[in-house]
Amino acid sequence: MSSPERGPVSPPLAVALTTVGFFALVIAAFGVTSLLADAEVVSVPGLGSLPGALAVVVAGVAFAILTALATRVARPTYRSTIASVVTVFVAYVAGLWFGALVTGADLARSGAAVGGFVTSPFLPVLVVVTFVCAWVAVALVRTRARRPTWRWERDEDES
Numbered sequence: 669m670s671s672p673e674r675g676p677v678s679p680p681l682a683v684a685l686t687t688v689g690f691f692a693l694v695i696a697a698f699g700v701t702s703l704l705a706d707a708e709v710v711s712v713p714g715l716g717s718l719p720g721a722l723a724v725v726v727a728g729v730a731f732a733i734l735t736a737l738a739t740r741v742a743r744p745t746y747r748s749t750i751a752s753v754v755t756v757f758v759a760y761v762a763g764l765w766f767g768a769l770v771t772g773a774d775l776a777r778s779g780a781a782v783g784g785f786v787t788s789p790f791l792p793v794l795v796v797v798t799f800v801c802a803w804v805a806v807a808l809v810r811t812r813a814r815r816p817t818w819r820w821e822r823d824e825d826e827s
Contacts, residue, residue: 676811676812676813676814676815677808677809677811678809679736679739679740679809680736681808682735682739682804682805682808682809683732683735683736683739683805685804685805685808686731686735686801686802686804686805686808687728687731687732687735687801689801689804690728690731690732690797690798690801691724691728693797693800693801694724694727694728694793694794694797695724697793697796697797698790698793701789701790701793702790705788705789707788707789707790709785709788709790710764710768710781710784710785711781711784711785711788712768712773712777712780712781712784714773714777715767715768715771715773715777715781716771718767718770718771719763719764719765719767719768719770719771719781720764720767721767722763722764722766722767722770723760723761723763723764723767724760724763725763726759726760726762726763726766727756727759727760727763727794727798729759730755730756730758730759731752731755731756731759731798731801731802734748734751734752734755734756734802735752735801735802735805738751738752738802738805738806739805739806739809743810744806744809744810745806746803746806748802748806749798749799749802749803749806752798752799752801752802753795753798753799753802756794756798757791757794757795757798760785760794761782761785761786764781764782764785765778765779765781765782768781768782
């Protein structure tokens with residue numbers, strides 16, 4: 669089932685599960701934050717939804733790559749979550765800036781979109797979501813726990 673050094677969840681499966689969770693949590697958390705703060709994620713008028721969508725995709729790809737690198741070692745450490753948070757932040761900001769440029773915005777409006785995000789309540793949301801998802805990926809690979817079993821499923825040797 670799994671090697672003795674690793675838990676029952678393989679690194680590729682942990683990456684897949686947490687990457688899907690990352691996308692879902694970012695979208696849901698940004699939506700709830702937008703509702704509660706009465707603010708838009710991309711606050712620059714006229715940019716549309718492409719910069720935000722591109723930023724989430726770029727951040728998600730960065731998350732998947734970093735999580736794959738962090739969980740492929742024999743005993744992944746939780747310190748890798750810090751690298752994930754920093755990299756996802758940089759990737760999100762780069763995706764937002766590039767997405768704003770693609771929509772036809774000039775450098776000033778692209779910079780305003782990035783500055784608006786960095787000073788908004790959405791930044792801590794992105795940081796928390798990234799940290800939680802990266803931590804879960806490492807925990808899935810490190811944990812040696814198994815599913816619960818019924819008494820009759822256990823080997824006779826086990827006590």
